[in-house]
Amino acid sequence: xxxxxxxxxxxxxxxxxxxxxxxxxxxxxxxxxxxxxxxxxxxxxxxxxxxxxxxxxxxxxxxxxxxxxxxxxxxxxxxxxxxxxxxxxxxxxxxxxxxxxxxxxxxxxxxxxxxxxxxxxxxxxxxxxxxxxxxxxxxxxxxx
Numbered sequence: 001x002x003x004x005x006x007x008x009x010x011x012x013x014x015x016x017x018x019x020x021x022x023x024x025x026x027x028x029x030x031x032x033x034x035x036x037x038x039x040x041x042x043x044x045x046x047x048x049x050x051x052x053x054x055x056x057x058x059x060x061x062x063x064x065x066x067x068x069x070x071x072x073x074x075x076x077x078x079x080x081x082x083x084x085x086x087x088x089x090x091x092x093x094x095x096x097x098x099x100x101x102x103x104x105x106x107x108x109x110x111x112x113x114x115x116x117x118x119x120x121x122x123x124x125x126x127x128x129x130x131x132x133x134x135x136x137x138x139x140x141x142x143x144x
Contacts (some may be wrong), residue, residue, distance in 0.1 A: 003108060009035045010076065010081045017072045018069040019128045023062035043081065050080040069125035075116055079125075085115050 012033050020028055030037040044063055047053045065072065078085065087108050093116045108128055 004082065005039075006043060006081050009033070009040060010047060010077055013040060013043060013063075014047065014052065014065075014072070014077055014124055016067055017063050018065055018072075018124050023056055023060065023064050025062040029063070046081055047077070050076075052076065052080060065124075067088055069128060070123050072124040073120050074122040074124075075119035078119055085112055085119075087112055 012035070013029050016029055016032060019058075025039055027037060029035065029044075044053065044055070048055045048066075051066050052072060054062045055061070055063055075085075122133045
């Protein structure tokens with residue numbers, strides 16, 4: 001299992017927006033984390049549509065959180081970008097001809113619930129970065 005780039009970039013964008021505490025243009029977020037600007041714009045559009053960030057237009061515009069960081073959990077961000085966590089098709093509500101015989105249904109269902117509970121328990125405010133840490137990341141990215 002692997003977290004896809006959209007979720008990775010989305011979480012990073014949310015962390016940097018929350019950490020900076022000011023309007024951040026997409027171009028600045030893109031540059032700080034070396035995320036392709038076009039891809040980041042699509043991610044930010046999804047986060048805006050679901051109401052996790054606000055987009056302010058204009059020359060001094062950018063993105064800011066739509067609600068406090070301590071009211072946003074990782075599961076909300078993941079669901080906004082990727083839809084609900086589904087490990088296998090039978091977790092998606094599809095009927096499977098092996099349902100009555102399959103000994104794995106409970107395993108996958110429990111894993112899904114545990115993952116949701118875990119991500120629901122991580123608040124954006126739990127992972128905020130100070131400016132020094134942000135600059136370390138930016139410097140490391142530009143050096144490579």
